[in-house]
Amino acid sequence: MMFSLFAKIIKKLATYPKIILTVFLAVGILSIYPIMHLRWDLQLQDTITSAREPSNVQKIEDEFGGLGSLIVILQSADSSANYRIAKDLAQKMQTSPAVHFADFETDIDYYKKNKFLYASENDIDIMVHRIEQLKHDYIMKNNPLFIDLKSAIDSITQTTSEQREQLLSDLEKKYFDKLAVSHSNKTGTIRIVEIYPTHSISDLQANRNLFYEVTEQLKNEKTPSDFQVHYAGKVYESIQTGKRLLPEAKMVGYVTAGLIILLLILNFFRQPQLIFISALPIATPIVTTMACSYLFYGRINLFTLLLAIVLPGQALQIINHVLNRYFLEREQNLSPQLCIESALLGIGPSTAVSTFAFATLFASLILIPLPGLQELGVLGSTGCILNWAITLLFSTALLQVAQRKKPFSIRHSQIHPECKISMLSNRLNWTIFSIIIAASLVGLYIGGTRLHIRNDFSATEINYKDATIDSLIAETGFMNKTPVIVMLPESAESENLLEEFTKLKNDGELSTVNSLFTLAQFSPNLQQKKMEKLRQLHSLVTKEFREALSKSELENLEKVEQALEFDETDDFEPPEYIAKKFRDKHGKQGRFAFIFTDIKENYGSECVKLYKELHQIEGIDSGKYLVAGIPITRAIFLDRITNNFSRPLQVGGILIFLFILVYYNRFSRALFTALPAVFAACWFVASLNAFDVQISAYSALAFPILLGTSIDGSLQFFTAYYEKQKGTALTILRDKFFTIFLSQMAAFIGTYGMLVSSHPGLRSMGYVSLTGLICIFISQFTIFPLIAGSLDQYRLRQKRKKEAKNENAF
Numbered sequence: 122m123m124f125s126l127f128a129k130i131i132k133k134l135a136t137y138p139k140i141i142l143t144v145f146l147a148v149g150i151l152s153i154y155p156i157m158h159l160r161w162d163l164q165l166q167d168t169i170t171s172a173r174e175p176s177n178v179q180k181i182e183d184e185f186g187g188l189g190s191l192i193v194i195l196q197s198a199d200s201s202a203n204y205r206i207a208k209d210l211a212q213k214m215q216t217s218p219a220v221h222f223a224d225f226e227t228d229i230d231y232y233k234k235n236k237f238l239y240a241s242e243n244d245i246d247i248m249v250h251r252i253e254q255l256k257h258d259y260i261m262k263n264n265p266l267f268i269d270l271k272s273a274i275d276s277i278t279q280t281t282s283e284q285r286e287q288l289l290s291d292l293e294k295k296y297f298d299k300l301a302v303s304h305s306n307k308t309g310t311i312r313i314v315e316i317y318p319t320h321s322i323s324d325l326q327a328n329r330n331l332f333y334e335v336t337e338q339l340k341n342e343k344t345p346s347d348f349q350v351h352y353a354g355k356v357y358e359s360i361q362t363g364k365r366l367l368p369e370a371k372m373v374g375y376v377t378a379g380l381i382i383l384l385l386i387l388n389f390f391r392q393p394q395l396i397f398i399s400a401l402p403i404a405t406p407i408v409t410t411m412a413c414s415y416l417f418y419g420r421i422n423l424f425t426l427l428l429a430i431v432l433p434g435q436a437l438q439i440i441n442h443v444l445n446r447y448f449l450e451r452e453q454n455l456s457p458q459l460c461i462e463s464a465l466l467g468i469g470p471s472t473a474v475s476t477f478a479f480a481t482l483f484a485s486l487i488l489i490p491l492p493g494l495q496e497l498g499v500l501g502s503t504g505c506i507l508n509w510a511i512t513l514l515f516s517t518a519l520l521q522v523a524q525r526k527k528p529f530s531i532r533h534s535q536i537h538p539e540c541k542i543s544m545l546s547n548r549l550n551w552t553i554f555s556i557i558i559a560a561s562l563v564g565l566y567i568g569g570t571r572l573h574i575r576n577d578f579s580a581t582e583i584n585y586k587d588a589t590i591d592s593l594i595a596e597t598g599f600m601n602k603t604p605v606i607v608m609l610p611e612s613a614e615s616e617n618l619l620e621e622f623t624k625l626k627n628d629g630e631l632s633t634v635n636s637l638f639t640l641a642q643f644s645p646n647l648q649q650k651k652m653e654k655l656r657q658l659h660s661l662v663t664k665e666f667r668e669a670l671s672k673s674e675l676e677n678l679e680k681v682e683q684a685l686e687f688d689e690t691d692d693f694e695p696p697e698y699i700a701k702k703f704r705d706k707h708g709k710q711g712r713f714a715f716i717f718t719d720i721k722e723n724y725g726s727e728c729v730k731l732y733k734e735l736h737q738i739e740g741i742d743s744g745k746y747l748v749a750g751i752p753i754t755r756a757i758f759l760d761r762i763t764n765n766f767s768r769p770l771q772v773g774g775i776l777i778f779l780f781i782l783v784y785y786n787r788f789s790r791a792l793f794t795a796l797p798a799v800f801a802a803c804w805f806v807a808s809l810n811a812f813d814v815q816i817s818a819y820s821a822l823a824f825p826i827l828l829g830t831s832i833d834g835s836l837q838f839f840t841a842y843y844e845k846q847k848g849t850a851l852t853i854l855r856d857k858f859f860t861i862f863l864s865q866m867a868a869f870i871g872t873y874g875m876l877v878s879s880h881p882g883l884r885s886m887g888y889v890s891l892t893g894l895i896c897i898f899i900s901q902f903t904i905f906p907l908i909a910g911s912l913d914q915y916r917l918r919q920k921r922k923k924e925a926k927n928e929n930a931f
Contacts, residue, residue, distance in 0.1 A: 128469025131513050132462055138518035145405055145515050152408045155415035162422045163366055164323045164359060165582065166754045168493025169761075176492075177747040178754065179321075181608045184705040185713055186221035187322040188749055189355020189603050193314040193335060194593050196349040200309030206342050207304075207312040213338050214316050219331050221317040222701040225304050306596040313599050318356060319706060325363045328356050351590050355603055355751075358585045365583065365879055381437055384866060395444055398523060402515035403436040409511065410504035417499065424497040424822065427886075430875075431826060432504045435479060438833060439512045442468050447520070457524045461517045469513065471840045474784045475833035476509035478777045482825035485769035485776070491761045497822070547914040554907045561800050564807025576725025576759055581817040581882040602722075604638075604715040605731075605750030607741070612703075612711025615641035618746065619714075621738050633731040635719045640703040640711040714746075722752050725759045732756035762821065770824060777832060784836075785843075793908050794839045798831035801900035805893050812892070819882035820889035827893035834861050834901040842909050854906050861901065866894075 134141065162170075166188065170176045178188065193210065197203050211223040304313040316335065320327040332352075339350060381403060385396045410428060414421055446468040450460040483501030486494045609615065622637045705712040716735070720727040731752050740746035782791040805827065809816070838861065842853045875887030 125466075125470050127473045128466055131469055131510065132465045134514055135461060135465060135517045135521075138521040141514050141518040142522065145511060145518075149405050149408055152412035155412040156408065159411065159415050160420040161325055161363070161367070162323045162420045163325065163362055163426070165423065165758060166751075167323045167420075167422045168424060168491055169754055169757050170492060176749075177608075178749045180747055181606055181749045182321045184608060184707075185606060186317055186319040186706065187356065188606060188751070189317075189322045189359075191316045191318070191328075191331060191335065191356035192352065192354035192594075193316065193339075194351040194353065194590065195312045195314070196310065196351065196593060197345045198310055198347055199345040202343075202345050202348070203305075203309055203312045206339070206344065206348075207314050209342060210314050210335070210338055211316075214314075214335065217331075217334060219318055219320065219327065219334065221319045221706065222704075223314060223316045224702070225312065225314045304597065304599055311593055311596055313594070313597060315354070315599075316356075322355050322359050325359060328359045329363075331356060332360055351593060353585075353587070353590050353594070358583075361585060362583060378433075381433060384437065384441075392448070394523065398516060398519045399437075399440050399444065401519065402440055402512045403433055405515060406436055406504060406508040406511045407432045409507050410500060413503055414496075414500050418496055422493045422496060424493045425500050427497070427822060428500055428504055431501070432508055435476075435505060435829075436508045436512050438830075439472050439476070439509060440516050442472055442837065443513060443516060451528075457520065457528050461520060465513060465517065467844075470784065471836045472509060472513075474780050475829065475836050476505050477780050478832045479825075479829035480505035481776045481780070482769070482773040482829050485773035486825070488768045488772060489761060489765040491758065494822075501825075547911065550907060550910050550914065554911070557800070557903070557907070561803040561807075565803040568803075568806030568808070568810035577723060578725060578755060579723040580815075581819060581885065582723075583880055600717060602717060603751055604717050605735070605748060605753060607714040607716060608747040608749075609712055609714060609740075610745060612640060612709075614740070614746070615639040615703075615711050615714065618738070618740060621740070625737055630737055631734050633718055633720045633727065633734050635717045637714060637716050639714040640700070643699055716748075716750075718752060720752060722755070725755055728752040728756040729759060732760075766821060770828070773825065773828070777828070781832075781836070790839065790843065793912075794835045795832075796908060797835045797838075797900045797904040798828060800904050801831045801893070801897045802828070804896040804900065808892050808896060809889070814885075814888060814892065816889070817882055817885045820885040823886050823890045823893060827890070827897065830894075831897045831900065834897065835905070837861050838901065838905045839909070842905075842912075851906055851910070853909065854902065858902070862898075 166178050170179050182188065195203050195207055207225040211225040214220045214223040304315070305311060316331070318327065318331055320331075322328060382396065382400070385399050386393075407429060410432060411421070414425060418425075443464055447460050447464040450463045450467075451457070455463070480502040483498050483505060486498030486501070489495070607618065609618065616639075619637065619639050619641050622631070622634075625631050626634065626637075700710060702715075703713050704710050718731055720731050722728060735748060735753075736742045738746070741748050778791060778795055781794050782788060785791050785794070808814075838853065838857055841857050875883045876891065878884045878887065
């Protein structure tokens, strides 16, 4: 049998305790270096990126920098001092290698001077048509002094709202609100400096260094007495996330360690020396797994961080089973060496099955095409195997070395009353079981059909809304929303993207998008079609046509022309503070475009809608244009989770049943062992529905742990039941209750700390885990005695028939 073979290999290796201790201690020490150099990627965008297969996020960050900025808000009654400080800060930061560009200037003067730059081709087409029609009327009348020019010019300068939008003289009204992004209020008492880094906003240490540079620069400035500084933006939020999550991770670690020690004390209070013997084997696998994380991926992401609180629980489960089995063997007055061998052979196969069940459930996460979860799948399955091998070998090696001179005294480690328990009658047993089956099926139907992934990110991500900062930004014209960034293969694509975007926008196909900014809008030399139309418009207004107009009529027409005047000798290069926004790190111009949306980014459904609408643009759909941003990240994340969530559970469940079948080599036993987990799952989804608990992408990760934990308890109960084949199901329940109760508690020992986490996603995982744990407890301690009780009744009936047959034979 496969799992017995694994146990025999472990038993053979356990005969070399000194070598095992030396190897594991060396591994633990060597793991310190890679753990110290792990990169902490704690942003949601990191879960869709992978070093092996760079995503759009990584490719854009390599060329542009972070997909977010550090926003510095300066507030003072002295507007001139505000401007000076903002200018000095922007200029200083622009020279920093950590900064892509720093922006503090308003674009008002530039737009007033170059109004034609942001006129759409459609607007120019309308004006060309109107001037052509006017000139046609002039020629038809063949008398320029007689033509009713006033009515003709009035046709150009009509003032109804619908027609005013078609006038080039009103371009400021149409375009100015979108393009003239202001970094200050009207009085200048509030100024904003926006700093885009060259590094990823996921790089926590780089973000901290950038923030430190900014604060140091401001300390060197001469500031007014009422000067105040406020910070916002994705870079600052990343720093705040690190400030909150890392201490909380330490807190959860301390809570986990404390609870592990408490459970060890409860379980081994009669043999306190076992607490130390248990602690080292529990700590070593997680340290080794974190080192593997560095070797495999070089980082810890938001999901793999959970292994630090999941794997110690599983290790405690295994060591709890092994040491209890060891002392049960010691009660038979066997030598420590024989007890260790017997414990490894006795408990090794069943713990191997539960370990492979855990590992399989983690490995099945690879089926979700999300790099962050795939990393969790690989590291989780690796950690489970390491847990099993290291815990068994390390604990038994410590036991052997510690007992070389004097074996531990033998005391019963179980806590249960020595009382007689009567079996239920077969009829009552099946009546209760039938009621439970019916209720479970109803619960599965109601809960299972209503189970869904929560798509409100405000309920799963840390909220950084600040009323003071929001009110200050609201006084300016600053767009306080991180744009979606589009990376183009070359600057010439700016015009093509703008044309296709404008067409789709006019057709109502981009309802989620507010505006698009490309270099083409600021550089007519990238808009040759527009330039040709502008020249055509100028050529229509000939000298003869002008001379035919009266003074007032000519002035009226000139108002239109003023917006279109340009110098053919001008190179049309936008100023540096505009051009740098579209430039990559290598100085290549026009590589980027920026899309501002009209959606609420916390609503996953709106993010998905935006993602689909943007892919109507041919270049984005074909992959020629790369697109990335917060709503894009959330859309990808939700799409891959919701469309693939059931696959890992289905595949993992089937593989686990196959493992149990191989272990027992009998279908009926495998089925009976799996039933408590099935009932627990039914009650779990029913409870989620009853208490209106919505599943988030975080809490969904509790499902594999819950399933693996329920299988472990069933295996221990039924293995003990099938091994002894004596007594009743209730006596087995009594003997194994305390051990399995502690092992079930151990599996979720780290999730209890999540219940007090300030991160909504992690807190939801804690709630879901606690709900599942309660369902598992109830299932294990009701379904097992009912099933095993029925088997007891069947065994007794068979025994009676056999006895009756023997009596008849005589």
